[in-house]
Amino acid sequence: MSSRTPSAPAVARHGWLQALGTVLAGLVAMGVVAALGLWAAGAADLPDNAFPRVVTAAVVTAVGGAVEMSGDAGGLVGTEAALTVMPLSVTLTGALVIARGFLRPLRHRAVAGAAELAGWAARIAVLWLLALLGLSFAARQTFEVSLGEGVLEDLGDLFGLAPKAGFTTDVPLTVLFGLLWLAGVLVLAVLVSRGAPLPARLLRHQASVRPAAYAVVVVLLAYVVIGVVVGLVVAGTRDRPAQTLAVLLLGLPNLAWPALTIGLGATWNGRVEGPFGLPMPHVLDEVLRSPDVATLDLGTLAEHDGRVWWLPVVDVVLLLAAGWLAARRSPADIPAWRHAVHMAVALAFTVLMICLVGRISAHYGLSVLGIGDLDGGLSGELFLRPQLWGAVGLALPWGLVTGFLGALPVRWAGRRARPR
Structure with a gap:
């Protein structure tokens, strides 16, 4: 009997279709969790059909993206708003799904070349970049703010004021931090998984890290x-x-x-x-x-x-x-x-x-x-x-x-x- 070891040309190349499936699975999972959470919080009742955009903003912030609050109320009204938070339930869901998709084609392997791992990660990163750009431009919305009752309401009626508040996405920061988030997820997936292959020069370090x-x-x-x-x-x-x-x-x-x-x-x-x-x-x-x-x-x-x-x-x-x-x-x-x-x-x-x-x-x-x-x-x-x-x-x-x-x-x- 003879044993055969797969040669490098025989190793399966992880293609764009697999990368697309990984990215889409991560985004869908994050979107579902964010939508259910925001629905439970009452965000489905927001005006102007804003719910899908709020869900998109939640996904953006979950991967480290920057969502900026804005206000427009004219010279007589002052508005100020800021929000910095990562909905980590959404973050964790996306990380687990994407990590699984990244590792799945690599299972049952002991060693993988650095070029192969880098190429597989790069395919996911390119598609993830396109997804980040789409999410960034979709996560924008403006709401009218009620002045409540009492003096503020009377002043608003007197001067015809209709203050607005909303949110937009800082596209460059979202792309930067979103890519860093993806890199962290992929590196952590390789570090944690005992079955993920490593380049030969890194095998000696796995016992001290993994x-x-x-x-x-x-x-x-x-x-x-x-x-x-x-x-x-x-x-x-x-x-x-x-x-x-x-x-x-x-x-x-x-x-x-x-x-x-x-x-x-x-x-x-x-x-x-x-x-x-x-x-x-x-x-x-x-x-x-x-x-x-x-x-x-x-x-x-x-x-x-x-x-x-x-x-x-x-x-x-x-x-x-x-x-x-x-x-x-x-x-x-x-x-x-x-x-x-x-x-x-x-x-x-x-x-x-x-x-x-x-x-x-x-x-x-x-x-x-x-x-x-x-x-x-x-x-x-x-x-x-x-x-x-x-x-x-x-x-x-x-x-x-x-x-x-x-x-x-x-x-x-x-x-x-x-x-x-």
Whole structure:
């Protein structure tokens, strides 16, 4: 019997049709999740058939695109608005679908040339670029803003004022950040998947990168699953279930992943003022709705709800399991201290990513002849930002300890299984 190894010309070339299917699948999945979430939030009732454009804007922001708020009310009316947020439920959906589409033609391979991987990624990137341009020009809309009741309404009727607000897309920034997002998704897919082929010169590094990368991604997904369970319980037992479902479909990781960092001891700062609010969990709204910038950590949250002390417990359990999983997927000759270092680096990068994508900032204001927000709730502010380097610094010792302890059972089991 003879074994045959496929030669380079015999290796299947991944064509444009496969790349198109990957891009379309990602966009459709993101659009469906965004549409369901916005529908649950009540956006289907927006005037001027704006719902499809709002869904498009949600997809744009989910891949890092820049959506700018705008206002037009003439010289007598002042408007100001800004919004910076990534709907991470939509982001995660698109990343999982595109990563799967990217990896599917590469399965059952041990080695792939750098040119082949680059060519396959480039096909997806070209089509993704065209999709970003289409989304950028479609995500534009203008709405009329009601002046409410009381003095502002009277002034509007007197002067015939009809203020408008809307949003447009910053095309260059959307293209830039959208391509960076795609590159991050493809690189992470290769790092996490044990079955994805690598160029021969990179094979020696996979044992130090892939197991830890896979383990921390599992932790992130586990936190999302826990959040889904909690959210469904809240939706079934409390008022306004549609609002809770909207949060699940649009921004569940925006709450779940910062909770992971808070369980590590990290601190976030924020404030809620005016009509903005955080519908789930309610304790966040209670802490952040303060006269000054609020501190969000285990101590301040525990003052309102003692159940937050379960966050460190959940982190310990999940990170120990991640350390064990990383060691199980690693070669048997790697010592526990090296697993600890790999886990620390992977967790630090994970916390850095959470802090960068989990920031929220929203502001809206309206005034007529210098008079604003009189009994109408026409202005507000919401922001949430981390103490970045403190959070990353805390991730390092957590990763070292849990990576080392999680690897010990695997190392002990491996030594006992070796023949004497």
